[in-house]
Amino acid sequence: MGEGDVLFYNNLFEDPPVKPSEYINKNPELVSRRKAWISTCRKCHSKIFAKDYLTSMDLASDAVFAYIQESFGLLKSLYSEKALYPMPENRPHAPAPVGQKWPDTLGGFYGEFWAKDGNPSRIEKDFLYMWENDAFLIRKGMAHTNPNAFTYISWSSMIKKYIDMQSEAATLRRLNTLENNMSLIQSLRAQQKVESSETHKQECAACKNGQSGETIWCDSCKVGYADKSKTTCKDCFDKGTTCEACVKKANVK
Secondary structure, eight states, X not given: OOHHXXXXXXXXXXXXXXXXXXXXXXXXXXXXXXXXXXXXXXXTSOXXXXXXXXXXXXXXXXXHHHHHHHHHHHHHHHHHTTOSSSOGGGSOOOOTXXXXXXXXXXXXXXXXXXXXXXXXXXXXXXXXXXXXXXXXXXXXXXXXXXXXXXXXXXXXXXXXXXXXXXXXXXXXXXXHHHHHHHHHHHHHHHHHXXXXXXXXHHHXXXXXXXXXXXXXXXXXXXXXXXXXXXXXOHHHHHHTSOOHHHHHHHHXX
């Protein structure tokens, strides 16, 4: 496993997450390498310059790690909100030995060499390239004192993926909200339909009573009964006789 994988990915899962500079200063092997590195640099530069430059490389790595940590937190939030599309449970699983330990495996290394039917999703792919490619290229570019390598080639690329992830997350959340609202609306409509049907059945008992000879008006069916005679005119029913409007209609005919 490469140094970049440990610094920018494995340490995400420590509790709490460990920044690159902290990990390096607590690792005897890396501290030993650092001393040897400074000794080599001192052949052309001062000790202070060598130490300060390597410290700046570590601090830049910490800044990179902050972006990665925030972006991984975004993936986990989308998973907990069930806003990822497709959700890991609803897509092909990566072949062994990749585990199904979501959300920890989201944006994992396997996505560099395997993909199928939405696994990994676009936002996970951006995260993968952020930590697996851009992050270590930034550190490597600084180690080689190559400004173009640690700015336009890597840092700029990492920021682009960060922005794309933020935008994609906003889109996924909006779609998830719309789908949830639509499901709620459909559920409410179905409930209203059932309630309306039950109410109609109850109210139509009034029609049965009217057909049996009871004088009654059914608000559900908009009909009335008097002496088993049916009328659709509320005025006629209320007055107990044919209203003027119905008389005029009959005369026109």
